[in-house]
Amino acid sequence: MNRKIGKQSLIFENKPQFLSSAAIVGDVEGKGNLAEHFDLILDDDRWGEDSWEKSERKMFENAVKLAVQKAKLEISDIDCLLGGDLLNQIISANFAARSLEVPFLGLYSACSTMSESLLVGSMLIDGGYANKVACTASSHFSTAERQFRLPLEMGSQSTPTAQRTVTGTGCSILTNKDDENGMNVFITSATIGKVVDMGIADANNMGAAMAPAAMDTIVTHLDDTKTTLDDYDLVVTGDLGFHGSDLLYEICSEHGVPLSEKKHIDCGKIIFKAEQKFGCGASGCGCAATVLNSYLLKQIKAGVYRKILFMATGALLSTVSGMQGDTIPGIAHAVVIERGSRQ
Amino acid sequence: MNDLRKEEQRRYQNKVNERMPKSETALQCVKAFCVGGLICVIGQFLNDCAIVHMGLDKDMASTFTCIVLIFIAATLTGLGIYDKIGRFAGAGSVVPITGFANSIVAPAMEHRVEGYVMGIGANLFTIAGPVLVYGISASVICGLITCLIIA
Structure with a gap:
């Protein structure tokens, strides 16, 4: 098949x-x-x-x-x-x-x-x-x-x-799914992201550079899998931060996906405390990786969330591309993580 | 299709500019003024001390002040304090000579692990380099113009 x-x-x-x-x-x-x-x-x-x-x-x-x-x-x-x-x-x-x-x-x-x-x-x-x-x-x-x-x-x-x-x-x-020692938490589907560039050139505003890629992957994923936001308990993005998340809500609703704070967690928004004062939040590969492998998986295993769309977001710039005046392309790959049984 | 994409990009960029958190420029200017001013006051104090108590002439006193300020800034950088001052004061601690000292000591510390030659040697002026190149170039041009006018 x-x-x-x-x-x-x-x-x-x-x-x-x-x-x-x-x-x-x-x-x-x-x-x-x-x-x-x-x-x-x-x-x-x-x-x-x-x-x-x-x-x-x-x-x-x-x-x-x-x-x-x-x-x-x-x-x-x-x-x-x-x-x-x-x-x-x-x-x-x-x-x-x-x-x-x-x-x-x-x-x-x-x-x-x-x-x-x-x-x-x-x-x-x-x-x-x-x-x-x-x-x-x-x-x-x-x-x-x-x-x-x-x-x-x-x-x-x-x-x-x-x-x-x-x-x-x-x-x-x-x-594999039959392993009896497993956590009963499965990856059921995934969406390979496309590189999206909306012309943001400010390397200090990665959230804005990556939000369109995240939107593209969410919209494509829902479309491909014939699901809606109601099928998910949570959409998790990697490191859009406060500003990037706000932008994501706005451009998602423009594309008919009413994503809001109620159904969305951005790892970059939750990892640090507000009094640590790190601008728009956290970023980096380790941001989504550590939050998923500690907090999120525990929550899913405990049944707080049944099905989440986990989508780390990346800004594909280099020090050279930035200096040569290129804009920042973004990418977001998504996997659906679901609590379930081995059957 | 291409035009459509450009239009979409332009609209998104406008949205970003509208929504993004802005710097508190006025407050920042006050902070920069106070810290920058304080550094200058310390400099003036050193300068006066050098003239009054050490009996140096005006030129020697300026040199003495520079050396002391650079020494203090380099030490504070090494102790990990200058970056905290910089985070608070912005341009206030970048523009004075202490900022220049910081911009040389910081890469030196950072690149120590890559060795003395290709680490410290090659990276010492990565930040201060452009300032030196264009600072010296500008002074040469100004010098030439002055020469021509006087001649």
């Missing part, structure tokens, strides 16, 4: 099931709203390493190890590790995979990497090409800052639309 539906969506027959998850975050995230849900909060974001890059890859490696350990598996049980980060040539993922010594597919779709890895991982499992996959995404405030912006100790101000990159790695272990 054809498992592609509509224009961009897929349904999974052998529904991949979450087996375990882990989230490691930095100290600043540990002072935020979701502190109690994270598996490990670092005391300092260097984590005893001599560079932040090394600390990020250590976080990546340990998140995978922790998720594997929580699933009562060995690293060698993982058929494929999928994941990426924000650094050039995704070095955090690549170098962590070097020490983990498992088959590895490196992925990049900026901050949408968590959804991308879940999407590709689900395809591997549904297709019978893997029994257990680890889906990961990671970002680090200090490494992202020095790559994309200014040195950390520079005394400059950020604009009100700026968001703070999350220091954190999230990892989900997926297994």
Whole structure:
């Protein structure tokens, strides 16, 4: 049977099931709203390493190890590790995979990497090409800052639309639907996002750059799967922040999808407390990855949400493209995460 | 089709500009004025001290003031304090010579892990470099113009 539906969506027959998850975050995230849900909060974001890059890859490696350990598996049980980060040539993922010594597919779709890895991982499992996959995404405030912006100790101000990159790695272990140790939480369908660029060039306003891509994926997903917002308990976006979320509501309603705060959570809006004063909220691959693999999965497992559309959003810019005057293309991949039974 | 897309983009961009949270320019100007002013007052105090108590002439006193201010700013950068001042004061702590010192020490600290040559050496002026290039170029042009007028 054809498992592609509509224009961009897929349904999974052998529904991949979450087996375990882990989230490691930095100290600043540990002072935020979701502190109690994270598996490990670092005391300092260097984590005893001599560079932040090394600390990020250590976080990546340990998140995978922790998720594997929580699933009562060995690293060698993982058929494929999928994941990426924000650094050039995704070095955090690549170098962590070097020490983990498992088959590895490196992925990049900026901050949408968590959804991308879940999407590709689900395809591997549904297709019978893997029994257990680890889906990961990671970002680090200090490494992202020095790559994309200014040195950390520079005394400059950020604009009100700026968001703070999350220091954190999230990892989900997926297994096939019959696994009795699974969480009874499944990935049932997915939509591969299109790159959408509405001409936003301000690298300090990523929320605005990514909102149209998120809207495009939501509208396409509902259309492809012949569902409406009523079929979902929640739509989760990655890191649109406060400003980006407002824009998303507006452009979604223009396209006939009345999305509002009642049915939407943006990971970038909930991770930090208001008094931490980080402009428009949080961003980075680690934002959606850590929130999903701690708070959200717990909520779904507990039955608070039955079915969610999880959609991390990415801004596909580079330091070179920005300087050459290019606008910022956005992307959003979506997966439907559902609580259910193995039958 | 292309025109339609452009029109859609333009409409979206207008919406973004309308909705986006704006900087509090007036308040920010006051903060910048106060902190920038305070740095200048400290500079003036050092300058006067150098003339009155150390017996330096005017030029030497200016040099002395610069050195002390740069030293203080570099130390505060190293201690992780200057970026906090900068977050509060904006241009108030960027424009004075202390901001220039900060813009050189910050990349030096950051790129230490990539080694002394290709790390610190190559990145020391990544932020201050453009200021130097155009600052020096402008002063050369001004100098030439002055020369021509006087001659």
